[in-house]
Amino acid sequence: MQAVGVIGAGQMGAGIAQVSAQAGYRVLLSDVSRERAEAGKAGIAKALDRLVTKEKITGDARDAALALIEPVEGVAAMGDCALVIEAATEREEIKRAIFADVGKVLGPQAILASNTSSIPITRLAQASPDPARFVGVHFFNPVPVMGLIELIRGLATSDATVETVEAYAQSLGKQVVRANDAPGFIVNRVLMPMLNEACFALGEGVATVRDIDLGCQLGLNHPMGPLTLADFIGLDTCLEICRVLHTSTGDPKFRPAPLLVKYVEAGWFGRKTKRGFYDYTGPEPVPTR
Ligand code: CAA
Numbered sequence: 001m002q003a004v005g006v007i008g009a010g011q012m013g014a015g016i017a018q019v020s021a022q023a024g025y026r027v028l029l030s031d032v033s034r035e036r037a038e039a040g041k042a043g044i045a046k047a048l049d050r051l052v053t054k055e056k057i058t059g060d061a062r063d064a065a066l067a068l069i070e071p072v073e074g075v076a077a078m079g080d081c082a083l084v085i086e087a088a089t090e091r092e093e094i095k096r097a098i099f100a101d102v103g104k105v106l107g108p109q110a111i112l113a114s115n116t117s118s119i120p121i122t123r124l125a126q127a128s129p130d131p132a133r134f135v136g137v138h139f140f141n142p143v144p145v146m147g148l149i150e151l152i153r154g155l156a157t158s159d160a161t162v163e164t165v166e167a168y169a170q171s172l173g174k175q176v177v178r179a180n181d182a183p184g185f186i187v188n189r190v191l192m193p194m195l196n197e198a199c200f201a202l203g204e205g206v207a208t209v210r211d212i213d214l215g216c217q218l219g220l221n222h223p224m225g226p227l228t229l230a231d232f233i234g235l236d237t238c239l240e241i242c243r244v245l246h247t248s249t250g251d252p253k254f255r256p257a258p259l260l261v262k263y264v265e266a267g268w269f270g271r272k273t274k275r276g277f278y279d280y281t282g283p284e285p286v287p288t289r
Contacts, residue, residue: 003028004168005078006085007098009040009071012115013087015143018044019172021065022057022144028072028081037071044069047144079105083168085137087115090240095119096127103129111161113137117188117237118244121154121181131156135165138185141233149174150185183248184241192241195233196257198226202277202289203259209277209287227277228285230260231270239264 006017009031017027017040031037048062070077075098078084084106086098095114102112111133114124125131136152149169153162162178169176179185184192198212207215213225222229230238239261245254263269263276270276278285 002026002080002082003078004083004085005030005075005081005102006087007031007075007078007102008087008089008115009037010087010089011141012139012143013085014040014043014047015141016085016087016115016139017041017069018047018065019144019174021068022061023172025068027069028077029069030072030075030078034071034073037073041066041069041071075102076105078102079107081107081110083111083113083165085113085115087139090117090119090237092119092124095124099124099127099129109133111135111164113165115139118184118241120183120248121152122156125154125156132158133161135161136179136181136185137165137169138187140187147173147175148187149176150187151176151178152181152185153178154181183245188241189245192238192245193254195226195230195238196242196254196260198230199257199260202227203257209289213287231276231278231280231285234270234272235260235263235276236269 003026004020005028006013007030009029017029021027029037029040031040045066048065051057052059052062084102086095088094088098106112106129112128113135115138116124116136117138121136125134128134131154134154135157138150138152140146140148151162151166166176177186201207201212202209209227213227216222217225224232239256242254242256267273268275271280274280277288279288
């Protein structure tokens with residue numbers, strides 16, 4: 001495949017750029033400014049350094065991967081990319097504006113993919129230059145560690161698009177699951193009600209943050225408790241996904257927990273704001289309730 005364009009150099013976009021470069025793809029990485037794209041690459045350099053220190057990759061492999069990543073200004077340079085992956089903020093109007101921009105340069109065979117975790121692919125495809133060449137490609141956080149990519153087919157997505165992107169996903173060493181374009185796809189449809197329920201349980205005084213997390217972590221053999229995971233994903237993102245599930249299905253089982261809403265209103269988004277169900281200002285996270 002020719003180059004891969006990645007739009008959004010935050011946690012997800014940087015992770016996608018990193019694993020793509022490690023698989024040998026040339027990557028053009030953009031964000032709202034060139035500085036943000038450069039900062040994304042600097043974060044990738046640190047992540048690769050850690051892998052060298054742990055002897056997971058060689059110094060040469062790190063240098064080769066880094067050399068393949070080019071931070072760019074805007075999307076104008078992405079005209080020769082075979083695949084452009086949008087991993088921007090989870091807001092539909094922002095994604096639509098990006099697709100309009102990309103539409104001006106996207107090659108006639110090139111595929112446009114969105115890493116959205118919950119916005120319907122069929123609807124997003126309407127803002128893309130060609131819905132047949134539009135697909136959902138949902139990575140999981142932390143991208144270099146998580147072994148899964150969910151592939152979501154919109155109503156108009158062509159077989160060729162699905163097959164090409166599936167081959168790309170597999171070439172990154174990930175397993176692929178295919179989902180139809182239903183709210184939350186597979187993983188968030190199942191995960192978010194669990195995280196939301198943990199917020200209800202906390203809000204109703206069933207148990208403390210520590211006990212809810214430890215109970216689920218050890219009792220279910222999950223790597224993280226649900227409140228730790230919600231903080232890790234971002235409480236704003238969790239709330240947004242719950243709202244999409246709730247409004248698009250009309251099913252009250254998806255209504256967001258009042259405590260989750262309150263935390264987001266307080267600006268307590270989890271790890272990224274150093275405050276969520278835990279306080280992250282010290283050396284170790286401290287439960288807040
Ligand atoms: N980036 C890269 N590597 C990371 C990392 C990161 N942010 N965080 C941890 N790692 C690596 C560590 O370096 C370590 O690697 P080695 O085993 O090779 O040394 C490995 O992951 C394990 O890390 P730790 O020992 O530090 O800690 P841990 O065992 O607690 O694992 C974790 C950390 C991998 C994050 C683990 O807790 C986990 O899997 N948690 C669940 C994550 C999860 O569910 N993610 C999905 C979220 S949902 C989503 O993303 C979709 C959505 O739409 C919301």
